[in-house]
Amino acid sequence: MRTLGFDAFDSINAPAVGYFDAEGLHMPARDLMTAPGEAMIPPEENLIIDPRVFLLKLVPGTDPEIFRHVMRAGYQGLVIEAFGLGGLHYIRRNLLESLEALSDQGILTFVTTQCLYEKADFSIYEVGRKVLKNSIWGAHDMTTESALTKLMWVLGDKEKRLPLITSCLAHEMLQ
Numbered sequence: 001m002r003t004l005g006f007d008a009f010d011s012i013n014a015p016a017v018g019y020f021d022a023e024g025l026h027m028p029a030r031d032l033m034t035a036p037g038e039a040m041i042p043p044e045e046n047l048i049i050d051p052r053v054f055l056l057k058l059v060p061g062t063d064p065e066i067f068r069h070v071m072r073a074g075y076q077g078l079v080i081e082a083f084g085l086g087g088l089h090y091i092r093r094n095l096l097e098s099l100e101a102l103s104d105q106g107i108l109t110f111v112t113t114q115c116l117y118e119k120a121d122f123s124i125y126e127v128g129r130k131v132l133k134n135s136i137w138g139a140h141d142m143t144t145e146s147a148l149t150k151l152m153w154v155l156g157d158k159e160k161r162l163p164l165i166t167s168c169l170a171h172e173m174l175q
Contacts, residue, residue: 050155053077067098112139
């Protein structure tokens with residue numbers, strides 16, 4: 001959030017679990033630290049990740065060719081920071097066809113928002129409803145960092161973890 005202040009981090013879309021001041025670390029909300037689904041997976045199984053995840057921040061004029069480069073480079077996952085609620089180019093520079101090609105190759109994709117607060121909601125606009133399919137998911141209110149980390153974790157044991165991709169496991173999203 002900030003580069004110079006002691007308040008360098010902030011809790012996004014959820015109350016802070018604790019805070020740090022001159023007297024040290026304070027965690028009055030320890031009960032918030034246990035996620036509903038956390039007990040489903042033993043901690044010793046959580047260590048394997050696959051770092052082959054690419055992060056793409058969309059800008060006006062993003063060329064769909066970028067997705068072919070992602071495939072050729074051997075990435076197995078993609079996190080896209082889209083516009084607003086989840087807007088993607090689909091008229092002049094159609095990103096949907098390229099996303100579907102990634103999906104057909106088995107590359108898992110989270111689409112999130114560039115906005116820091118609130119969430120991506122792909123049910124609002126036509127382009128969002130078109131994009132959600134087999135291996136393309138909206139990241140809801142996950143931060144970009146959470147979506148990236150979760151995708152790396154899922155890819156670490158894809159067969160076992162893929163069913164958990166839309167579940168809240170460690171307060172990475174609100175349910």
